[in-house]
Every structure is written in C-alpha cells, then in structure tokens.
Amino acid sequence: MSEKLVFDAPEIMIDRPTHYCPGCHHGVAHRLVGEVLTEMGLVDDTLCVGSIGCSVFIYNYLDVDAVEAPHGRAPAVATGLKRAHKDKFVFTYQGDGDLASIGLAEIVHAANRGEKISVVFVNNTVYGMTGGQMAPTTLEGQKTTTSPNGRSADEHGLAIRMSEIIGGLGGTAYCERVSLDSVKNIRRAKKALRKAFEMQVNGTGFGFVEMLSACPTNWKMDQIAANTRITEEMIPYFPLGVFKDVTKDGEE
Amino acid sequence: MSDTKRIFIKGNEAISRGALAAGCTCYFGYPITPQNDIPEFLSTEMATVDGEFVQAESEVAAANMLLGAAAGGARAMTTSSSPGVSLMQEAISYMAGSELPGVIVNVNRGGPGLGDIGSSQGDYFQSTRGGGHGDYRTLVLAPGTCQEGYDMMIEAFDLAFKYRNPVLVLADAIVGQMKEPVTPWEPKAADNHGAEDWRIDGAKGREKRLLKSLFLEDGALAGQNRNLQSKYEAMQAEARADVFECDDADLVVVAFGSIGRIVKSTVRRLRSEGKKVGLVRPLTLYPFPSEVLRDLAKKGKRFLTIEQNCGQMVDDVRLSVRGIADSEFHGHMPGDLPGSDDFLAPIIKHLED
Amino acid sequence: MARVEFREERCKGCMLCSTVCPKKIICQSSRFNQQGYKVAEVKAEDMENCTGCTSCALICPDLVIKVYREEKKEK
Numbered sequence: 101m102s103e104k105l106v107f108d109a110p111e112i113m114i115d116r117p118t119h120y121c122p123g124c125h126h127g128v129a130h131r132l133v134g135e136v137l138t139e140m141g142l143v144d145d146t147l148c149v150g151s152i153g154c155s156v157f158i159y160n161y162l163d164v165d166a167v168e169a170p171h172g173r174a175p176a177v178a179t180g181l182k183r184a185h186k187d188k189f190v191f192t193y194q195g196d197g198d199l200a201s202i203g204l205a206e207i208v209h210a211a212n213r214g215e216k217i218s219v220v221f222v223n224n225t226v227y228g229m230t231g232g233q234m235a236p237t238t239l240e241g242q243k244t245t246t247s248p249n250g251r252s253a254d255e256h257g258l259a260i261r262m263s264e265i266i267g268g269l270g271g272t273a274y275c276e277r278v279s280l281d282s283v284k285n286i287r288r289a290k291k292a293l294r295k296a297f298e299m300q301v302n303g304t305g306f307g308f309v310e311m312l313s314a315c316p317t318n319w320k321m322d323q324i325a326a327n328t329r330i331t332e333e334m335i336p337y338f339p340l341g342v343f344k345d346v347t348k349d350g351e352e
Numbered sequence: 353m354s355d356t357k358r359i360f361i362k363g364n365e366a367i368s369r370g371a372l373a374a375g376c377t378c379y380f381g382y383p384i385t386p387q388n389d390i391p392e393f394l395s396t397e398m399a400t401v402d403g404e405f406v407q408a409e410s411e412v413a414a415a416n417m418l419l420g421a422a423a424g425g426a427r428a429m430t431t432s433s434s435p436g437v438s439l440m441q442e443a444i445s446y447m448a449g450s451e452l453p454g455v456i457v458n459v460n461r462g463g464p465g466l467g468d469i470g471s472s473q474g475d476y477f478q479s480t481r482g483g484g485h486g487d488y489r490t491l492v493l494a495p496g497t498c499q500e501g502y503d504m505m506i507e508a509f510d511l512a513f514k515y516r517n518p519v520l521v522l523a524d525a526i527v528g529q530m531k532e533p534v535t536p537w538e539p540k541a542a543d544n545h546g547a548e549d550w551r552i553d554g555a556k557g558r559e560k561r562l563l564k565s566l567f568l569e570d571g572a573l574a575g576q577n578r579n580l581q582s583k584y585e586a587m588q589a590e591a592r593a594d595v596f597e598c599d600d601a602d603l604v605v606v607a608f609g610s611i612g613r614i615v616k617s618t619v620r621r622l623r624s625e626g627k628k629v630g631l632v633r634p635l636t637l638y639p640f641p642s643e644v645l646r647d648l649a650k651k652g653k654r655f656l657t658i659e660q661n662c663g664q665m666v667d668d669v670r671l672s673v674r675g676i677a678d679s680e681f682h683g684h685m686p687g688d689l690p691g692s693d694d695f696l697a698p699i700i701k702h703l704e705d
Numbered sequence: 706m707a708r709v710e711f712r713e714e715r716c717k718g719c720m721l722c723s724t725v726c727p728k729k730i731i732c733q734s735s736r737f738n739q740q741g742y743k744v745a746e747v748k749a750e751d752m753e754n755c756t757g758c759t760s761c762a763l764i765c766p767d768l769v770i771k772v773y774r775e776e777k778k779e780k
Contacts (some may be wrong), residue, residue, distance in 0.1 A: 103708070107762040107772035117740060118767065122717035128529075144556035149420070165552035167423040168564035170446050173416035176408065180420025180428065181552075183404040188554050206416070209409035238363050243523055273728025283725050283760045316719075325718035 110138040110165050119157060122142040123323025124279040125313035126154060126267040128221050130161050132286070133193070136293045139163070140301065142189045148179045151203075153195035154228040173205025175210035176215040189300060197227040200236040200260050207266070211306045214271025217305040218296050221262060224315040225334065232318030237258040239337055244318070263310045267343025273305030275343040281330035284296065285340070295345070304346060311336055357491035358535050363527040364389035366498040366534045368397065370505030371429055376455070376543035377403040378428035382436060384409055386525040387459035411436035415443035415456070415605055422452035423563045425508050425551025426649055427542065428491045431457040433525075434467065442483030443677075444518050446490035448580070449565025453512035453519075453547070455505070456490070460524040460609075462686040467666040471525035471610055480638045481521045487577055489584050491519040492637040494577035496613035500635075506539045513545045514589055522637060525687075526610035535555050539578040584639075592640035594633040601630030603703045605646055606669050606679065608634045609659045609692070615658055617692045618699060623652035631702055637665070642672035655679035656702045658695055660686055706718045707757025709747055711769040722761035722770065731761055744761035745769070 109115075112134040120126045137143050150156055152171035159166035169177040174192035182190040198208050201222050210217065210323040226244055228234040233296045234244040234251060241250040251259070267275035274296045278289035289311055295306025312334050316326035361369070367389050371379070379398050381391040391407060398405040404421075408414035414430045421428035432440065437458045447454055460475045463470035482488045486684040491511050493504040504521055552561050565574040596616060598604055607615040612633035619631045632648070634641050645655070649672075653696035657679045669679040682698040684690045718739060722745055723731040730751035738744050747755065757774035
C-alpha cells in the first residue's frame with residue numbers, strides 16, 4: 101500500500117513549538133495564514149506587520165519578513181510599508197485590545213482610505229498577554245481582571261462588533277467574521293482569508309477577517325470548554341458572515 | 353542654469369522643496385499650525401516625484417506610517433509642531449530601537465499644552481534627549497534661515513540612512529512662516545548606505561528579516577543598547593556649529609535657530625560698535641558642538657546662552673564647558689515675538705559684568 | 706486506509722483533536738513531552754479506523770498532526 105501525505109504544516113511555518121497556551125487559536129490562525137500565503141504564491145513577497153499582544157511573536161512562527169508595530173498602530177505601519185512597496189503583500193495580524201481599543205482610529209482610517217492591505221483580526225474577548233483584562237470585545241457579564249463583577253452595560257458599555265463597523269466603511273473591499281471553533285468554521289475561515297488576500301493582490305482594496313478565538317487561560321476554562329464558549333456565547337453576539345464584498349455587488 | 357535661480361518662499365516651502373530634492377518618496381502628515389504649508393505643498397508636489405502623500409488621521413498614525421515606510425527602506429518623512437511631535441514620541445522611540453531611518457520636522461510653537469502658534473524653542477529638551485522612552489537619541493538639525501531649511505533636509509535624509517536612525521529637524525514658527533530668497537539645488541544621487549541589506553522587501557532567496565525593538569532574551573536588550581550607544585558615539589563626528597566673531601571675543605553668545613539668527617544681527621551691530629562679542633550658533637543640537645565650546649572656554653571666554661524658552665540648551669552649554677567655565681542664561685519667553693533689540697541689553701549687561 | 710502521525714514534542718495536550726475525530730480514536734496518553742504536556746495519541750490498535758479526514762489536524766493549533774491517506778490507483 102502506498103500512501104500520500106495529505107496534511108502537513110506548510111514550509112512557511114517555522115518548526116518551533118509556539119509559546120501560545122494549550123487551546124489558544126493563534127496557532128490555527130497562523131497556520132491558515134501560512135497556508136493561504138503558500139497557496140497563493142505570496143510567501144516571497146509577504147511583509148508581515150506584527151502587533152502587540154500574545155501574537156507579538158508571530159515573526160517567530162512564519163518565515164517571512166516582518167516589522168514590529170507599536171500597540172494599535174499596525175494598520176498605520178502597514179499603510180506606510182505598502183505605500184513604499186506597492187508590489188508586495190502586506191498584512192497585519194492583531195488581537196482585540198490592539199485593534200479595537202488603542203488602535204481603533206488606525207484600523208478605521210486604514211479601512212476607510214481603502215489601503216491595499218489585509219488585516220487578520222483575532223478576537224478572543226480579552227487582553228491575553230497582559231493577563232486577562234477587559235477588552236472592547238469582552239461580552240456583557242464576562243468577568244475579567246478589570247471587570248471583576250462582570251462587564252456591565254451601564255458601567256462599561258457593550259462589546260464592540262468590529263466587523264460590522266469595518267464592513268460599513270467606504271474603503272473596505274472585503275470584510276468577514278469567521279470562527280475557529282469547529283472544523284467546518286475553520287475551513288470557512290481559510291476561504292475568508294483567501295478572499296481578503298485576493299482583494300489586495302487584485303488591487304481591489306482593503307480586506308478584513310475577524311476570527312473568533314478562545315483564551316482558555318484568561319477565561320479560566322479548560323481548552324474544550326473554552327472552545328465551546330465560542331460556539332455558545334460568542335457566535336450569538338458576534339454573528340458569522342460577510343459584511344462587505346465589493347466583488348458581489350449587492351449580493352450577501 | 354535653473355539651480356542658481358533664487359525663489360522667494362516660506363521656510364515651510366523651503367523645507368518641503370529640500371525634502372523633494374533629497375529624494376523623499378513618502379510623506380505622512382497631519383494639519384497643525386504653523387506647518388500646514390508643508391502638507392499642503394506636498395499634497396500636490398509628491399506626485400511630481402511619483403511619491404506618496406497621506407494625510408493621516410493623527411500624528412500618532414503619521415509617525416507610524418513613517419515607521420512602516422522606513423522599514424521598507426524608503427526615504428520617508430513626517431512633519432508636525434510641538435503638540436503633534438509629543439504624540440509621535442512612541443513611534444520615534446520604536447524607530448530608534450529598531451534602527452529605522454526617517455526624518456521628522458518639528459516647527460516648534462509655544463507650549464506647554466496647546467500654547468500658542470508663535471515661535472518657541474521650548475522643544476529643545478524633547479528634541480535632544482530622545483523625546484520618548486528609553487535611552488535613545490535622534491540627530492537634531494536646527495535651521496535658522498529658509499535656505500538652511502532647504503539644505504538641512506538634504507542632510508537629514510542622508511544622516512538618517514547613514515546611521516539608520518531617526519533625524520529631527522527642529523525649525524520654529526519664525527523660520528517656517530517667514531519668506532526669504534532660497535537657492536534650490538540638487539544633491540548628487542541619494543545614497544541609502546546599503547538599505548537593501550536590512551530593509552524588508554520580501555524574503556525571496558534569502559533569510560527572513562525582522563525589524564523590531566523587543567529583546568526579551570537574557571542579555572539581548574543590553575546588547576542592543578550597547579549597540580545604540582556606540583552608534584551615538586560615532587554620531588558625535590557630525591556635530592556642527594556656525595562660529596561667528598569668536599576669536600577675540602570676551603563674551604560668546606550661544607543661540608540656535610531663529611534666535612541664533614537674530615542674535616547674529618545683534619552681534620554684528622555690537623561689533624560695529626567695537627564690542628568684543630561673538631556667537632556660536634549650533635547647527636546640530638544633537639550631537640551638540642561641545643568641542644567648539646570647550647575650546648573657546650579654554651581660551652578664557654565667558655558664555656551667555658540665549659534661547660526662546662525657560663532654559664534648556666544652557667544645560668548643554670554648561671556641560672560642554674564644565675570644569676572650565678560656566679554660562680549665563682537669558683530666556684525669551686515663548687509667546688513674545690523676539691526682535692534683535694530684545695537681545696541688546698542682556699548681551700551688553702553680560703559683556704560688561 | 707489512512708493514518709495519522711503525532712509530532713508529540715509539539716503537542717500541548719489541549720485535546721481539541723479528540724473532540725472532532727469522527728471515529729473517536731484520539732485520546733490522551735499518559736506520556737509527558739519535553740514541554741510538560743500530556744500528549745494526545747491514537748492507540749496502535751485504533752489506527753485502522755482512521756479515515757484520513759484531517760479534522761484533527763485542522764483544529765490542532767500546534768501543527769502536531771500529519772495525515773496520510775492511501776494513494777488512489779490511476780485509472
């Protein structure tokens with residue numbers, strides 16, 4: 101019997117165990133990005149703009165040129181970098197504190213300007229790296245180290261839905277929210293990345309993919325329970341779907 | 353030949369034209385008085401060099417766009433004025449830590465806070481002590497005329513790439529807004545000092561490159577800091593000053609930028625009256641022309657520092673001449689437009705003391 | 706016939722793989738790897754039930770699993 105290898109890590113993935121916690125979806129998100137870059141033949145032309153959060157070390161796991169951006173500023177750094185190298189593929193990879201809190205102006209304006217960059221937004225409703233503080237995407241009632249009694253609408257406002265905001269901006273070419281909690285959703289997430297990346301490659305415009313993810317450590321849940329929380333609590337509040345697709349002219 | 357044709361332009365425009373002559377291909381900025389002429393001029397002119405112009409959403413964003421373009425090895429710049437430059441400090445610190453070249457122009461206005469829209473030299477400390485967090489420095493050039501505004505932009509880009517470091521051009525509202533004849537000139541082809549070897553432009557056929565300022569491994573940050581410090585040591589060779597009538601001076605006035613230029617007029621006037629006074633006008637604020645001052649101190653000169661702030665450069669003058677001499681200080685308050693008469697009395701007073 | 710290979714040194718014992726295996730052949734072993742995690746495994750006797758669906762590899766955050774399927778014969 102001869103066999104063939106049907107699934108393996110693409111070469112772009114550096115063979116180094118990650119520092120991410122067990123059950124953290126950064127590993128999945130990194131791999132999907134690596135797979136799509138590989139399948140689209142973009143690896144040699146990729147410039148990664150890392151951000152501040154657990155994923156600051158993305159440059160240790162993807163074998164591409166990278167620059168480290170200050171907290172929240174990756175879309176601005178990517179803007180400058182893409183303007184300097186229009187023929188290269190520039191993407192940012194950001195968490196919810198980085199993108200939706202301190203970086204809110206930068207992401208909205210980069211999207212609104214229609215910068216030809218791609219943004220991978222990993223939303224786990226909490227500040228991971230700094231130990232589990234409340235984030236703009238923390239859900240109502242969710243306990244964090246800075247909302248010890250649970251997020252309250254009165255005191256903190258409600259969680260921000262970023263894809264809805266980005267999808268509503270003129271310069272956005274593609275915006276989709278996906279999830280990494282199931283095999284079916286992971287397959288869809290990969291397709292979403294591909295669509296967003298194609299927007300850049302084809303010169304169409306700004307692409308944005310929000311990926312719902314878990315943070316078992318800061319949610320104080322085991323990995324499987326944390327994964328289930330995405331399905332049962334996050335998806336109902338952060339609905340999956342395409343919020344803008346300029347190539348579909350009114351469909352979807 | 354058109355190179356020698358003089359044009360009558362604002363300092364802000366001279367700075368813009370100098371940047372274009374220097375080969376700047378990316379401009380990122382945000383409106384703030386008194387430098388708006390720069391983004392306005394470049395919003396049309398960048399296209400003439402096939403360059404990029406972005407009015408960013410804030411100075412924070414503009415400085416980070418600069419970081420990005422610099423990471424790509426492009427000759428990029430941003431401009432602002434005092435409060436906006438405060439916003440840029442994080443990005444500048446990151447650029448210094450990641451060793452990225454870039455030019456930041458500060459058209460100094462009155463502070464602190466919202467201040468006013470007139471000239472001031474109150475950002476001297478911010479400019480020369482890094483400005484943001486951590487042990488880093490930027491080279492700082494201080495134009496006092498519109499021509500210097502043009503010339504120093506060309507120098508600034510070159511120094512930025514020579515040292516892989518941010519360079520700050522500290523102008524002020526007077527230089528920015530006044531109009532003077534300027535002779536534009538084209539420098540020889542831009543030398544990016546081997547930027548192709550470190551910039552990120554796609555890892556085809558080579559190892560990936562990483563431009564970062566995070567160094568967590570044991571000893572790594574110490575190593576990077578030592579590396580940066582030796583670079584700043586090497587930068588000392590770039591110190592320059594305009595030394596005027598100091599040979600037989602009893603009193604040497606030290607002043608920079610617009611104030612330096614106004615003081616020069618005052619010194620000329622006093623010289624015509626037989627007074628033995630001279631001027632050292634630093635052209636680089638970092639590295640500071642300490643050697644020039646120290647040599648003059650050894651010859652027995654006395655010093656008077658005049659600046660439009662409450663006492664900032666005077667610290668560097670005192671450090672330069674420590675152990676040998678001291679410096680008196682005369683500060684012109686930010687918020688009061690200075691004229692050459694303002695400095696006559698203080699200089700005479702210190703000359704005769 | 707299909708099979709999976711676990712690169713055990715990468716495994717963090719999160720066991721997400723076990724939740725998606727349609728044949729339920731993935732379980733937690735009693736072995737610890739260098740990182741200190743109890744690694745996931747498919748027992749030798751269960752491997753014959755593997756369909757090569759790659760679900761486990763898809764959900765694994767740590768690039769642990771390689772999946773092999775039988776080479777289809779050319780027509």
